[in-house]
Amino acid sequence: MVKSSVLGFPRIGALRDLKKANEAYWGDKISRADLLAEGKRLRLAHWKIQKDAGVDIIPSNDFAFYDHVLDHIQLFNAVPERYTSQKLDTLDEYFAMGRGHQKGGVDVPALEMVKWFDSNYHYVKPTLKDNQTFSLAKDPKPVREFLEAKQAGFHTRPVLLGPVSFLALGKADRGSSVDPITLLDKLVPVYVELLKALKAAGADSVQIDEPILVFDLKPEIKNAFKPAYEAIGALGSAAPSIVIATYFGDIAHNLDVLPAFSNLHGLHIDLVRSPEQLQAVIKQLGPKQILSAGVIDGRNIWKNNFQKSIELVQTAVEALGEDRVIVATSSSLLHVPHTLASEKKLPAEVFNWFSFAVEKCHDVSVLARAVTNPDSVRAELDANAATMKSRAESTRTNDPKVKERQAKVTPEMHNRQTPFEQRYAQQKKHLNLPLFPTTTIGSFPQTQQIRIQRNKFTKGEITTQQYDDFIKKEIEYAIQIQDELDLDVYVHGEPERNDMVQYFGERLEGYVFTTHAWVQSYGSRCVRPPIIVGDISRPAPMTVKESKYAASISKKPMKGMLTGPVTCLRWSFPRDDVHQSVQCQQLALALRDEVVDLEKNGIYVIQVDEPALREGLPLRKGSERDAYLRWAVDSFKLSTAGVEDSTQIHSHFCYSEFQDFFHAIAALDADVLSIENSKSDAKLLKVFIDEAYPRHIGPGVYDIHSPRVPVEDEFKQRIQEMLQYLRPEQLWINPDCGLKTRKWDEVKGALTHMVNAAKYFREQY
Numbered sequence: 142m143v144k145s146s147v148l149g150f151p152r153i154g155a156l157r158d159l160k161k162a163n164e165a166y167w168g169d170k171i172s173r174a175d176l177l178a179e180g181k182r183l184r185l186a187h188w189k190i191q192k193d194a195g196v197d198i199i200p201s202n203d204f205a206f207y208d209h210v211l212d213h214i215q216l217f218n219a220v221p222e223r224y225t226s227q228k229l230d231t232l233d234e235y236f237a238m239g240r241g242h243q244k245g246g247v248d249v250p251a252l253e254m255v256k257w258f259d260s261n262y263h264y265v266k267p268t269l270k271d272n273q274t275f276s277l278a279k280d281p282k283p284v285r286e287f288l289e290a291k292q293a294g295f296h297t298r299p300v301l302l303g304p305v306s307f308l309a310l311g312k313a314d315r316g317s318s319v320d321p322i323t324l325l326d327k328l329v330p331v332y333v334e335l336l337k338a339l340k341a342a343g344a345d346s347v348q349i350d351e352p353i354l355v356f357d358l359k360p361e362i363k364n365a366f367k368p369a370y371e372a373i374g375a376l377g378s379a380a381p382s383i384v385i386a387t388y389f390g391d392i393a394h395n396l397d398v399l400p401a402f403s404n405l406h407g408l409h410i411d412l413v414r415s416p417e418q419l420q421a422v423i424k425q426l427g428p429k430q431i432l433s434a435g436v437i438d439g440r441n442i443w444k445n446n447f448q449k450s451i452e453l454v455q456t457a458v459e460a461l462g463e464d465r466v467i468v469a470t471s472s473s474l475l476h477v478p479h480t481l482a483s484e485k486k487l488p489a490e491v492f493n494w495f496s497f498a499v500e501k502c503h504d505v506s507v508l509a510r511a512v513t514n515p516d517s518v519r520a521e522l523d524a525n526a527a528t529m530k531s532r533a534e535s536t537r538t539n540d541p542k543v544k545e546r547q548a549k550v551t552p553e554m555h556n557r558q559t560p561f562e563q564r565y566a567q568q569k570k571h572l573n574l575p576l577f578p579t580t581t582i583g584s585f586p587q588t589q590q591i592r593i594q595r596n597k598f599t600k601g602e603i604t605t606q607q608y609d610d611f612i613k614k615e616i617e618y619a620i621q622i623q624d625e626l627d628l629d630v631y632v633h634g635e636p637e638r639n640d641m642v643q644y645f646g647e648r649l650e651g652y653v654f655t656t657h658a659w660v661q662s663y664g665s666r667c668v669r670p671p672i673i674v675g676d677i678s679r680p681a682p683m684t685v686k687e688s689k690y691a692a693s694i695s696k697k698p699m700k701g702m703l704t705g706p707v708t709c710l711r712w713s714f715p716r717d718d719v720h721q722s723v724q725c726q727q728l729a730l731a732l733r734d735e736v737v738d739l740e741k742n743g744i745y746v747i748q749v750d751e752p753a754l755r756e757g758l759p760l761r762k763g764s765e766r767d768a769y770l771r772w773a774v775d776s777f778k779l780s781t782a783g784v785e786d787s788t789q790i791h792s793h794f795c796y797s798e799f800q801d802f803f804h805a806i807a808a809l810d811a812d813v814l815s816i817e818n819s820k821s822d823a824k825l826l827k828v829f830i831d832e833a834y835p836r837h838i839g840p841g842v843y844d845i846h847s848p849r850v851p852v853e854d855e856f857k858q859r860i861q862e863m864l865q866y867l868r869p870e871q872l873w874i875n876p877d878c879g880l881k882t883r884k885w886d887e888v889k890g891a892l893t894h895m896v897n898a899a900k901y902f903r904e905q906y
């Protein structure tokens with residue numbers, strides 16, 4: 142019989158329970174024991190959901206209080222000394238690595254956090270030193286959680302991040318030069334010990350994730366699989382049977398690695414992203430190995446087309462037999478919201494088009510039964526076919542006016558009127574900025590008060606007038622603070638925005654929104670991506686009112702703030718029935734109108750954020766990547782090029798890994814770029830000199846993900862480092878990203894130091 146399997150379940154709970162508990166713990170409102178109990182409650186609830194849905198293979202150790210890669214850092218005792226030396230308890234040490242710790246005389250910044258493959262989830266980077274050692278933590282979490290499940294009557298399959306991916310996703314700590322993969326022979330024995338412990342605890346199988354197999358791999362990394370999995374495979378029956386899981390792409394280009402797994406039980410592949418790899422992978426499997434077929438999308442919310450999936454799984458069953466095929470989610474369900482059942486406001490027509498995590502558990506179980514015995518789930522199959530038909534025939538998805546406008550887009554619409562040098566001369570006159578201009582990235586703290594008022598407004602407890610007045614006061618406050626701080630380019634603070642994508646989605650045609658569909662982005666931060674269901678257009682201006690008001694009461698240039706087309710697309714759940722380039726161009730045209738409207742209303746600095754541009758990059762080099770870059774860059778340019786030369790276009794990116802991506806960033810032709818940089822080496826900026834980058838750049842001078850307030854000298858040191866790589870007249874001074882997750886006193890403290898540091902350098906030049 143074909144079994145069903147889930148690779149991981151969202152951790153945050155139906156009502157962002159984990160976020161609330163974490164934040165309460167950080168704010169000293171609940172105890173350590175309370176937080177641990179809440180974690181346990183969530184794990185048990187999630188196992189029950191899966192069991193009730195009829196899922197055969199249920200994961201454990203997929204839960205994490207902050208991040209699962211961070212869990213592994215602690216699990217392998219690979220915690221950098223700057224944390225262990227603080228003698229915090231295990232949980233606080235864990236959070237210190239995740240988010241920094243500035244309390245009770247302890248002051249340590251967080252470890253670097255980066256995007257998890259091409260998703261909007263972030264993981265904490267293993268940060269390793271030259272003479273790194275590893276050992277298994279006491280009371281290892283995977284064993285503990287397996288036993289916890291077992292006690293509650295759930296037989297689970299623990300999930301581990303594999304040794305090669307763990308190292309390949311890590312980096313050398315500052316001051317070390319170790320290539321993490323060279324540490325493999327020290328790490329593998331820890332896995333061996335852990336696997337034995339899991340077996341002893343009663344685990345009969347384990348899922349080991351090696352997602353890096355979807356990348357183009359350096360030979361050193363590729364060659365690491367063999368020794369790692371020979372050692373693990375040699376355990377034989379001393380270890381649970383092992384399924385290697387890959388996701389977010391195909392592994393067809395790394396098939397030569399598969400013999401390394403030949404002593405293992407099976408392999409999971411993502412057939413949503415890459416159904417084409419099926420045949421090639423089947424051919425490589427050993428005579429007894431099983432294939433876990435990832436056909437239920439772990440990354441998007443569209444209901445699975447059962448008929449198509451059944452056909453795909455049947456191909457595998459024909460080749461391998463029913464006992465050697467598992468029907469699975471394509472990846473962990475971490476990337477989809479908890480349950481559709483919470484959504485009371487979705488239009489009835491579209492409600493049935495979606496499946497969230499809870500529903501996907503059901504889908505995966507139905508699908509497994511459908512492959513074995515379609516008649517046993519006939520009603521579900523018929524209902525699914527009806528849903529597919531309703532969506533395909535809906536008028537909601539199709540707007541001829543949008544298509545007409547897209548047909549009229551010309552190449553010239555993508556370009557500014559003159560090259561940077563010429564238009565910059567006009568901007569300089571117009572904006573009158575000092576050397577090392579200071580600015581922020583857009584948002585100021587989203588306080589409790591803001592959330593309360595927004596909630597009241599959403600519920601109809603206050604009028605639009607009352608809410609607008611409240612927002613105005615918030616803008617006034619943000620401007621007063623910027624006056625006090627003496628910043629050079631102001632922002633209005635984005636108090637009216639619940640989220641940088643959702644806010645725009647709510648103002649565009651073609652979207653639908655959810656009320657509870659939260660997805661974890663990092664730590665306790667969750668986002669609620671809107672869903673693109675049809676052709677997109679802008680019925681009315683979206684941000685002009687707030688920016689215009691802000692400009693009217695400030696003495697310095699006001700920066701208008703928009704989310705770029707690629708980011709709007711990437712941080713929404715996109716359609717799966719139209720190519721993403723088409724959806725992106727529709728967004729670009731809507732934003733172009735907004736940019737022009739801002740300018741018409743006296744906003745002469747406009748930032749179009751594209752933090753998601755890089756994560757959209759296909760994971761492998763080659764034609765797919767080139768094509769993506771072409772349409773993504775074009776969309777940004779289309780959205781921004783409608784302005785006069787004297788208007789300054791900014792863009793912003795929340796990542797530092799731009800070296801391999803440099804040409805795309807340069808091609809955007811933005812007058813000013815702000816980029817995350819504070820936690821990486823300033824040396825990365827060298828690419829800007831090497832490539833003679835002419836335009837302006839604000840590499841972030843401090844980490845906004847952490848509540849920690851850096852001292853003034855840290856800012857000066859950072860700026861000094863940047864000046865080794867950037868021309869003074871090119872350098873802007875700004876934080877890494879928006880400040881919405883911070884508290885006002887943290888913001889005031891940090892920005893005071895930042896502005897002082899900028900002024901210090903202004904005097905030197």
Ligand code: GLN
Pocket residue numbers: 582583584635641702750752793794795878879880881
């Ligand atoms: N303008 C946005 C803000 O400041 C940018 C956020 C982001 O890049 N993630 O909040």
Ligand code: ZN
Pocket residue numbers: 582752793794795877878879
């Ligand atoms: Zn950012």
